[in-house]
Amino acid sequence: MKEREIYADLRTLSPIIVRLDGRAFHQVTRNLSFIEPFDERFAAAMTQVTSRLLGDAGFAPVFGYTFSDEISLYFTECPYLGRVEKIDSVLASFAASALTIALQLKEPVSFDARIIPVTPDHVLSYLSWRQQEAWRNHMNGWSQKLLKDEGYTSQEAASMLHAMKAAELHEFCFQRGVNLAMTSAWQRRGILVYRNVIEKEGYNPKTDEKTITTRRIVMIDKDIPLFGKPDGRELLCKILRGYINIF
Numbered sequence: 001m002k003e004r005e006i007y008a009d010l011r012t013l014s015p016i017i018v019r020l021d022g023r024a025f026h027q028v029t030r031n032l033s034f035i036e037p038f039d040e041r042f043a044a045a046m047t048q049v050t051s052r053l054l055g056d057a058g059f060a061p062v063f064g065y066t067f068s069d070e071i072s073l074y075f076t077e078c079p080y081l082g083r084v085e086k087i088d089s090v091l092a093s094f095a096a097s098a099l100t101i102a103l104q105l106k107e108p109v110s111f112d113a114r115i116i117p118v119t120p121d122h123v124l125s126y127l128s129w130r131q132q133e134a135w136r137n138h139m140n141g142w143s144q145k146l147l148k149d150e151g152y153t154s155q156e157a158a159s160m161l162h163a164m165k166a167a168e169l170h171e172f173c174f175q176r177g178v179n180l181a182m183t184s185a186w187q188r189r190g191i192l193v194y195r196n197v198i199e200k201e202g203y204n205p206k207t208d209e210k211t212i213t214t215r216r217i218v219m220i221d222k223d224i225p226l227f228g229k230p231d232g233r234e235l236l237c238k239i240l241r242g243y244i245n246i247f
Contacts, residue, residue, distance in 0.1 A: 011082040015075060017116040017126055018061075018087060020095050022069030028109055036148070037141030038187045045102040046071065047220055050193040052098045055218045059091065063239055065127060067134035067190035071095065071111075074123060088113040124236055127227040134190040139169040139180060146176045186222040193220050194239045 022028075034042050050064035050071050061073040073091070080086040092113040099109055118126060140161060147157035164172065173180050180188070195216040202211040225231040 007085055008083070010084045012078060012084055012087075012115055012117055013082060014078040015118055015120060015123075016078055017118055017123075018073045018075065018091055018113055019116065020071040020073070020092060020111045020113050023110045023112055025069040025109070028103075028105070028107070031107070032103065037145040038138075038184075042103075043186060043191065045099060047191050047193060047222075048102045049095050049098040050191070051218050051220065053091070053095065054193055054195065057094055063192060063194035065130060065190055065192050067130070067186075068137050070130070072126070072130055084115055087115060123240070124227060124233060127236065128232075131189055131227050135188055136166070138183070138188050139166060139173070142173050142178055142180060142183070143169050146173060146178065184222075185224070189224050189226065191220065191222050192224045192235075193218060195219065
């Protein structure tokens with residue numbers, strides 16, 4: 001029957017982005033009584049999952065970007081020799097397990113995973129695209145929350161907001177006392193998790209000299225710039241320096 005595993009040898013080439021998306025997380029957030037539209041506990045849990053994917057899962061992505069129930073991971077080298085089934089299934093299952101631990105869940109959760117083959121010059125445009133989605137998610141989340149505060153159901157709120165454009169949503173919230181531009185940066189722009197090289201001073205007793213060693217640590221940035229702006233481009237260039245030359 002081995003020959004019937006027709007997708008087992010389906011492979012991709014590096015570099016790749018793997019995007020993980022939570023499945024039916026609305027029920028999870030309701031059961032835990034999270035604050036709408038954005039709860040810091042859930043954001044912290046998703047950031048912890050992303051950090052673990054970088055730090056102790058054995059996959060070695062260069063960085064992770066997360067907002068809402070989504071995580072994007074950038075790999076310059078494919079894990080599992082590029083085997084698509086293996087990459088998708090292991091990353092998704094690890095993320096689900098890590099989130100279960102982070103939130104101490106009693107009900108199962110799941111992620112789906114997809115692979116996006118890219119070239120290095122796609123990385124910035126991909127992050128800009130997902131960050132724009134984070135902003136749309138931010139506007140819709142606040143708008144739905146404000147309508148529900150006025151007594152509308154989730155379905156009614158979604159229907160009322162369906163055809164509204166970004167400027168209209170912004171004004172809609174502003175008229176109800178919420179300036180979307182002044183909300184927390186992590187809500188608007190997402191969270192970036194990456195490795196940074198630091199120097200650590202030590203001491204060599206044999207030579208009686210100070211020593212300097214370098215090591216990579218996982219950094220969490222909750223106040224990232226817009227990737228479509230020069231400072232966002234500069235941040236990404238700094239993170240990827242030493243891995244690839246994309247500019």
